[in-house]
Amino acid sequence: MPMPPNDRRAFRAAVAMLGAAGLIALAAAPAAYADDPAPELVVGGIEPIGGVKPGSTFDLPVTVASKGTAVAEKVWVTYSVTRGLGFAEVPSNCWTQQVRPYDEMPERWTVACGFDQAVEPGVVYTPETPLRVNALDRAFHDELRLRVGADEPGVDDNGTPPVAGTAPAVKLVETQHGGMGAAQVVDVPVTSVNTADYQVTGAALKGSIGETVPMKVEFTNAGPAWVMTKVGVPSVRVMIMPPAGTSVVKTPGFCKAKGKAYDCGTSERALYEGGRETYNFKLKIDKRVAHAKGSVALSTEARPFDPDKTNDKAAITLDVTGGDPTGSTGSSTNGAGSSGSSGSSTSGSGGSAGGPSSTGGDATTTTNGGTLADTGSSALPITGVAAAAVVTGTGLFVIVRRRRAQRLTNQW
Structure with missing residues (x-):
């Protein structure tokens, strides 16, 4: 049955009033919810x-x-x-x-x-x-x-x-x-109340001149306590000095050069009991140096929880095998072997590079690698040749002057 016009207008007005009331209720709901504070x-x-x-x-x-x-x-x-x-x-x-x-x-x-x-x-x-x-x-x-x-x-x-x-x-x-x-x-x-024993382990290297060898040193927390460093507080450092006569060709992570040494950190700020950090280097053996020795040592800040300081440092030794190739330091003299130090030296006492020995009968290395004897026996032939060269040169000079004078006379 169709709805009369007046009734339709009344119906639309009623719907509008209900919609407005609904919107008012929805708008008021968040306000009422916001007024209910959360527990602090x-x-x-x-x-x-x-x-x-x-x-x-x-x-x-x-x-x-x-x-x-x-x-x-x-x-x-x-x-x-x-x-x-x-x-x-x-x-x-x-x-x-x-x-x-x-x-x-x-x-x-x-x-x-x-x-x-x-x-x-x-x-x-x-x-x-x-x-x-x-x-x-x-x-x-x-x-x-x-x-x-x-x-x-x-x-x-x-x-x-x-x-x-x-x-x-x-x-x-x-x-x-x-x-x-x-x-x-x-x-x-x-x-x-506890302790933790920090300790380092060195290395024994061996190789010939020109060879690249691995070097592995370690830092260990032997416990029994684990140690967690606070954020922003520096942790222990591991200082590594390679042996003399070597050069570093590969450096591990957490390490940076500090002069001739390397300053190495740790991968985590928490050092677990029994945990360790391993530092793997590669070194090239450049020359033989007598008694060459490096070291690995812990930084020196106070660590009251670590009373044992005897294992805070360890040696890194180097054994250079084989003879010295050309260009290496420590030249040998008279087959006596390497001098064991940088620069040339004599097999006797008092010798110096590039000069004669102070002891009779001993040979000394010159700057070009030759040898001279202090007795003079090997120097005499050289002196005779030089004298002959001087005499021959003088004779040639006289002959040239005479021929030149004769040409001038003929020209006049």
Whole structure:
């Protein structure tokens, strides 16, 4: 049945009024939502922890609070410790994940605990049973990171699959201790009483003049502690001096020339117990140098955790095999062998390059490699030839002058 014109106008007006009311409601909804503040959760209750002995345990008296005016219906507290520490017992309302090192971050363990209860604003809470931490044999300079949030934290893609805890679940209870924290994330240093033995290993090189040989030296943290250097703080340096008579034709990464030596760093700021850095050079043996010896040594900054300094330096020896080819230093004289030092020398005492020996009967090397005897026996034939040349030249000069004078006379 067709609708009368007046009724159609009334219907359109009603629809317009309903649409306007809907738009007003939609516009008001975000404003109403924005007026509902989110809980401002903070974590605290822990001061820096020191004097920990490897093999011992300690508790984490964490506090949780909402600084704002909103109630948090559920909270999650995340504990993350570096690899010198571990967790003794994990409640069933928590899960654990091991995270491998990446992006300058060392290996660590993470525990995330969910508390399905309200956290009232201005009230300080703490887990009824604090989470307990183990200090492992490698513990030294470690770090604890605490985080609180209203949503469950995601797992780390670089970690193992999360595992649920097996100890009895815990809940939050009000507390008058520890005080209200000031941040959502807090880093707490944990220092253990431990040592780490830094040491270096040298090399024994062997080859002939002109040969290129490999040189491998190592730096090792023999433990028992692992050492994590803080961001921005220089780590230990390894100073490498190649033996004299060689030249470096290939340098490894993390090394740069510093005069005749090489200053080498480490690939990671965390030095694991038993971990090592290997530096592979290639050296060309240029000449034979007597008793040539290089070295590898640790930098000399203070390291109180490393009391054994006897293995902080090691030798790099060089054994040059075979005879000296042409152009090498240390020329031999009278078949006596190499002089063993740069520049020429005599087989007797007091000789010097390019000059006669001060001892009778001994030969000395000249700048062109010939030999002269001090007795004069080998010099006499040379003197006679020179004298004959002088006499012959004088006779020729006289004959030329006489012939020239005779031509002039005939011309006149």
